[in-house]
Structure formats: structure tokens, C-alpha cells
Amino acid sequence: MASYDPHLASLITSLQFPAIVFSLIVSSTAAGAVCAAIAVKFKIIKFNEIKLRTLGLVFFSAGVLSACIILYFSSVIHPAYFMVSWLLNGFGYELLIISSNVILQNLCPAEKLGRVSASFRSLQMLCIVLGPILGSLLISMFGRASPFILASTLTLLTAVLAIYFQCVSKRIENAESQMM
Numbered sequence: 001m002a003s004y005d006p007h008l009a010s011l012i013t014s015l016q017f018p019a020i021v022f023s024l025i026v027s028s029t030a031a032g033a034v035c036a037a038i039a040v041k042f043k044i045i046k047f048n049e050i051k052l053r054t055l056g057l058v059f060f061s062a063g064v065l066s067a068c069i070i071l072y073f074s075s076v077i078h079p080a081y082f083m084v085s086w087l088l089n090g091f092g093y094e095l096l097i098i099s100s101n102v103i104l105q106n107l108c109p110a111e112k113l114g115r116v117s118a119s120f121r122s123l124q125m126l127c128i129v130l131g132p133i134l135g136s137l138l139i140s141m142f143g144r145a146s147p148f149i150l151a152s153t154l155t156l157l158t159a160v161l162a163i164y165f166q167c168v169s170k171r172i173e174n175a176e177s178q179m180m
Contacts, residue, residue, distance in 0.1 A: 007135045011071075011144045021079045028083040032063075032090025040098055049106065050166065053099035057159035059092025064152035071145050 005026070012022045036059075039045045040052070047055060067085035070077060100120075108116045135147035 006132050007139060007144070007147050010139065011148075014144050015077060017079055021082070024079060025082050025086045028087040029090035029093070032087040032092075033094035035087075036091045036094035037098065040095070045095075049099045049102040050162075052095055053103065054159060054162045054166065056092045056095030056097075056099055057155055057162060059088050060096060061092070061152045061155035061159055063087070063089030063092055064148050065156060068145055068149050068152060 008025065009022050012019075012025070036045075036056075045052065045055070063085045066088065067082055070081045070085065074081070104117065104120060105113065138146040138150060
């Protein structure tokens with residue numbers, strides 16, 4: 001999420017919103033993450049880690065995509081629209097992080113968990129460093145909203161693929177159980 005911050009600040013400035021709007025949007029993202037963590041902690045969301053990851057992908061892409069739609073198709077943009085969009089974004093992001101950690105712990109052999117976990121964190125840090133660089137390049141080539149559009153599009157595509165592969169694996173399991 002930190003890779004969005006400089007570009008979000010630039011977008012907010014270009015829309016001539018006061019600086020406080022940036023803080024409200026970032027706080028909305030954090031509130032979404034907290035809500036997701038609470039929902040998982042208290043089992044309000046009762047999915048396995050794979051379905052949780054897919055739900056996170058859907059919320060994350062929906063949040064950013066809705067902000068992009070608001071930006072392009074709304075004649076009057078109110079900061080509350082962005083706050084709701086980034087609340088969804090934060091909710092989805094936290095579900096992705098929780099599910100990724102659970103998947104990592106479940107799939108990784110115990111003796112390699114520390115090394116794999118450290119590598120995973122290093123990869124996350126690399127994304128945080130490269131995100132603003134790639135975002136700046138996209139902004140210079142395609143406009144201020146382009147990093148958000150690309151992120152939401154790629155995430156939505158990943159969600160569609162995850163849902164597709166879940167359906168395919170379920171069909172295979174059903175077919176195998178009917179053969180036995």
C-alpha cells in the first residue's frame with residue numbers, strides 16, 4: 001500500500017483537494033485493514049485461506065477500480081467516494097496479507113519457514129521500493145490515475161483467474177469422487 005502513497009498524494013493535489021483529504025483516504029485504508037483483521041479474527045468471514053485470498057483480490061481490485069471509475073465518470077468528485085473506495089482497498093489488502101501468511105505457513109515445511117518467510121518479506125520490500133518507480137513511469141506516460149488503473153486491472157484479472165482455477169479444481173475433485 002505504501003507504493004501508492006506518493007501517487008495518491010499527486011492525484012489528490014491534481015484534483016485540488018486540501019491536504020487533509022490524503023490523510024482521510026490513508027486512514028480509510030487503515031480502517032479497512034482493521035475491519036478485515038477483526039472479521040477474520042472473530043470468524044465473521046469463515047473461508048479457507050484460498051477463498052479468503054480470492055475475496056481479498058476482489059475487494060482490493062473493486063476498491064481501486066471504483067476510485068478510477070469515480071475519477072473518470074463523475075462530474076463532481078467528493079472525497080467521501082475516495083474514502084469508501086480506499087476502505088474497500090484496505091479491507092482487500094489485509095485479507096490478501098492474512099491469507100498469504102496462512103498459505104505460506106501451511107505449505108512451507110517447518111524447517112524452512114524462517115528462510116521462506118524472510119524471503120517473502122524481502123519480496124514485499126522490493127515491491128514497496130519498485131512500486132513508486134513504476135508508478136511514476138506510468139504517470140509520466142499515461143496520466144495520474146494510471147498506476148491505480150493498472151493495479152486494479154491486474155488484481156481483478158488475478159481474482160478472475162483464481163476463481164476460475166478454484167472452479168476447475170472443484171470439478172476435477174467432483175469427477176474423481178464420482179469415479180470412485
